[in-house]
Amino acid sequence: MLQVFGQKRLFYGYFIVAGSMFALFVSMGARNGLGIFINPMEADGVWQNRTAIAAVIGLGTLVNALTQPFFGNLYDRYGGRAVISGSLLLLGVSTITLAFTQSIGPEFSVNVSILGGLLGQFELNNSLVYMFFIYSVLMSMASSGVSLVTVHAMLSKWYLRNRAKALSIATAGTSAGGLLLTPFSASLILWANWRFAWAALGLFVLLLALPLAYIILRDSPDEVGENPDGDANEVTGDTQVARPTAVVDRKTPLQTEVWKDSLKSSPFWQLSSAYFVCGITTIIISAHFVPFAIDLGISSGIAAMAFGLSQGLNIVGVIVAGMLADKYSRKNVLGTIYFVRFLAYVMLVLPGFALMFWGIQISPMIGIWSFAVLAGMSWLATPPLTSSLTADIYGVRNIGTLNGLSTMSHQIGGAMSVYLAGVLYDRFGAYEIPFAIAGLFLLGATIASYSVNERKFSLRYQSTPNPATAGGGD
Template identity: 30%
Template sequence: MNANTNSASWRTPLIILTVGCVILTLSMGVRHTAGLFLQPMTMDHGWSRETFSFAIALQNLVWGLASPFAGALADRHGAGRTVVGAAVLYVIGLVLMSQAASPLAFDLSAGVLIGLGLSGTTFAVIMGVIGRHTTPEKRSLALGIASAGGSFGQFAVLPIGQALITAYGWQSALVLLACGVGLIAPLAYAMADGHKPAAGGGQSIAQALHEAGGQKSFHYLFWGYFVCGFQTAFIMLHLPSFLVDGGLTANVGMTAVALIGLFNIFGSFLFGWAGGRGSKKDLLVVIYAVRAVAILIFMLVPLSTASAWIFAAVMGILWLGTVPLTNGLVAQIFGLRYMSMLTGIVFLGHQLGSFLGAWLGGRIFDQTGSYDMAWIIAIVLSVLAALCSWPINEKPLARQAAA
């Protein structure tokens, strides 16, 4: 055993999974507080909701566009440096967001810098490291546990964010949240796994891209994830304001978003576990179909605290269950060598949907004074995603099967 092996011997699969969950908790938790800042920031600056929504939509777009590159860097050089660099950008973005006095400054800080930070501290990079260090029979469950880490951040950080806004104002709250994100940098050391190419290491990046692009299943995963992004970004950003507009309190809205995170802990674990024992693509069909039903019922029943929290709980169970299933299918079909890059590309579809969901929600409200049309679009897209997931071929490619 050489010195390099000795120095990295403590990076066991359990350590990597645990630290990955903590990083996702911090990164995703802070990201999910955006909806809490919509009303105080727009009121103080005199901005429209569309102005705020566009910056968050831009964040999602940049996050998605940068994820394949962050994943490729992690695949090629290991994830440690990628995570550190992204964490630094994330912190700078939050601090500058607190000082943004114009829509352009807000777009550059909350949109571009935080989007770049998220690309290297969330799913594409962290899931790739975890996937490389777990066996095939345990991989779906491990990815589900990691997804639950992101969900726990949503549940745990949202009340903290609301408390900070109430106690210190939104500007100081952003700076304090930036301090929390800064903890990701030292944690990145555990992600520096000295990555060695997995099976299929003789394949080049260009060959991997060409192979994936020629598979219909890869396109189905991309567009299914697009719908997931539209729904989650719209609900996360606009649900608190939708509930306040309906006569409920801001705390009810905050609690609803936190409940999504709480129940998603169980949902991510459940779908990760089930994905290791059954058909991942069938589970995706179930998630998208049930989402459509849940949104439809929520729109038809009278709005109340109970209906808001029940809807949040149901959506929470379904929220990030798509992550271990989608990432698991990429690994299962195409192998581990370029898992971070390929999941980053599929995640781009998620973020294109997120851009539309975040921005279009604000646009529709400013134009119509209501979110009704956005909810209808979310229902229709959910049905399409269920239909899109059905024909996915889960079998490993011939090259991957041979490897």
């Protein structure tokens, strides 16, 4: 512990949580705020149709998915401070360079038709190539380095008993970034223009987020002479808690020296398959929720308010889930969250199916607002619990790589769901069918989570635990 006037100061892990949360706040807010820039950049001729920007976003999502394991492996080799700081540097520089879109390079134009126009066509010009390189490649790669993969891996070394809570609080930064930086960017565009807004965001990353991350972040408690959770080294009083250093050093039944060996056991696939479904059921909503509501006759303003409510409740849901997961069985909390999200999807499609099959009229507003509340409380709660369980079961030696692989499955699931939802909508003229299919997948995620044998494999159950830390249930 750090000392001031002979008194104990706060556990340094709290500063690690705060620094991680701010890094995620900046990373997610900068990269995921592209939607605010679409109309003004389109008006300036950066692209000619929405297929073009969809291609930019789609490629960016794919690059982000495929580079998650790479940055997770970099974390395992070089630590979180180096990877996160380097990624923030790349993120800041690439964000600033977006301000020069359409101002660099020779002019050219090529018409691109995908599958004979079946999947769209757009004009590929120097501006769009620039966007592909800067946003789809560089920014998307940088975001992989400042993501839940690296942050969760680093925090897992700082916390054991309070691991889920710490990861959940840091994860809340992702929602805060969207809630605060998106309207901030919109204000800058209105006050100046989109070029100024990109440059300002990039400077925000370079001049504030990067220095804070480099100064505050540390890879493990050993670097500042502390132990996980801020505990002392020896047992005190009647509390039956093992020495923290012994807990960290002790291997779990499935801990291995080589990360590939972890793929031979069922918990990794149970958690990753559930996380794949998480991607299916979140990213599809990010893209199609507002258009779905508008199709039902709900105004765009009300639809945006409902979506905003769900994003705001993310912060509440993720923190509550983290607190529960540190007290009770983490896999049971995770399974319950997936089931709550399943109920959210039931409410979302209920008005449409009730009218279609039974002739019963239910106000679409009931489905929209019920979904906003239930999905909001369960939306962001799954990543920290997935990472916590992975660290509990496989240890922290290869946690970056394992988290990266799980997150890759999440992003691939999301990319598939966004595309297929559009295809099914064009075919059937409604979103109820793709939403219903996505919702049914959540039952599988619920079962997969509940079936993880946490008591057998988790570090929390490898010795006689403190009742407040091990949790109840199997």
